[in-house]
Amino acid sequence: MEHSKITNSTSNVLPIWNLNSLYPSMDSPELKKDLEKVAEKSLSFETRYKTKVSQLTGPQLAHSIVEYEKIEEILGRIMSFAQLIYSGDMLDNDTGNFHQSMHEEVTRISSHLLFFNLELNIISDADLKEKLKSPELNHYYPWLRDLRVFQPHQLDDQLEKLFLEKNISGRAAWTRLFDEKIAELSFSIDGIESNLAEALDKLSNKNAKTRKIAAKEISSVLKKHVRLFSLITNTLSKDKAIEDNWRGYEKPISARNRVNQVEDNVVNALVETVSSNYQSLSHRYYALKAEWMGVEHLNYWDRNAPLPGNDDTTIEWSEAKEIVLEAYESFSPTMASIGKEFFDKNWIDAPTRPGKASGAFSHPTVPSSNPFILLNYQGKLRDVMTLAHELGHGVHQVLAARQGCLMADTPLTLAETASVFGEMLTFQSLLERHKGDSRKRKLMIASKVEDMLNTVVRQIAFHEFETSIHDKRRSGELSPEEIGDIWISIQQKSLGPAIKLNDDYRVFWTYIPHFIHSPFYVYAYAFGDCLVNSLYAVFRDEGSDFAEKYIDMLKAGGTMRHQELLIPFKLDASDPTFWKKGLLLIEDLITELADD
Structure with missing residues (x-):
């Protein structure tokens, strides 16, 4: 299948999302009415239940949770709309003011609800067990179970309220500063002004000179702002350390593991397994790539360069849609049907534009609405895989919505499973399309290996970088030079001797949003990739029986933890050999490339 350049035909116009399922506009009467209604409901809820939660019977407690869930649904709808509007244009003053x-x-409004979770957590285990005999309350057992995980780290009411309210002028303000600074950055490449997403895309351009110019320009622009990004990083790291200390978390990652409902030893096993296999994964692959490109070492800007023989043609949007939905359909008509809604109902915002958030995400919003996907689509095979990835999230979010506002969210470790599985389905479908073309097959396998290395090795290296930054920050503020030293050291360790890093690369940590938005999020990508590799092996063995069990897993949302969800597939993430099995698929693909 040859890809043609994107045209201006109607079928290839990149979609812009329609947020009307949330609210028609920033000044809509519906939004104003919801704000008034939810403010009134939260005050009424506080008046009726504060200091009385532990005294409620099982059915009464269930009724109070139903009320609370309805309030949270409205608040979630409002903030989802504000966040999506803001993500579409972070440089517009009206949008920024509205979001803030x-x-x-x-x-x-939420400050009036804070007491509820705190009082739920002071109910004794024995008393709660008795109340849970009520079928109405037992429905919410998964939510109560996960809430009580934080019981040892809970503070008194006034301190919790202080942390909540100070967040606006603290972490949230610094995060907004980061987002708006990233959005306003402009990069001049070949006489064209580009935003960050467009500039980073040039690093996979077919022209070596363009890649080098782009890398130098990205470094030059980031260097001008490295002190600001260092200040943001230092401040947020210290802010986290202060809160962790108050809450009694042993390590900087401990709070994230609690949120992810994953044991420390499982995460440690993942990190240790991946890092101990850098040599057989990234080191080996990049040495092969250097050989294919006729050099001893790859410059860092050539790490994601197209391989020799890659035609570098553009995949039009209509074709990307067809590729992904066809792959989903071959696995599960249910997944394809849900996925099709995202295209038909304008739940996707695809084009790049000034001020738009970089990267990609799928925002679940609330169960009474629908998810929305943000992309920066530029027609590369990687963009198609990103579409497959985010659509996997979206399908998962639609299926899990039936669990309701409080139990639909999935821990990050499992949230990445559906997205990475969507990528795997698309990759395997494309391989099948080109099974008679050995050249195309090699290029596709190499591209998939690079994506997997970016998902597994790169994200674990990010995790090691974050861990080092947070650990060292406890002894004092880190200079941009010190942060750059940590970054270069870990990148060299993870990428291997075939990649040549220089001083220009010392600032490439500055633009990565996960460090700012969600500390210690990144290992979830590696968790998801290794888990999907194991799941896909089960799928190949079981065939049609697998799809139904997989859909049921996605429908569970946040009601089950990873141990329970994996039982039908006979997988156990606490098994020390589990992660190595997940890495074997990557090693096998690299071996296939080496033997070609």
């Missing part, structure tokens, strides 16, 4: 105003108003 909604954040402040929702925080004010």
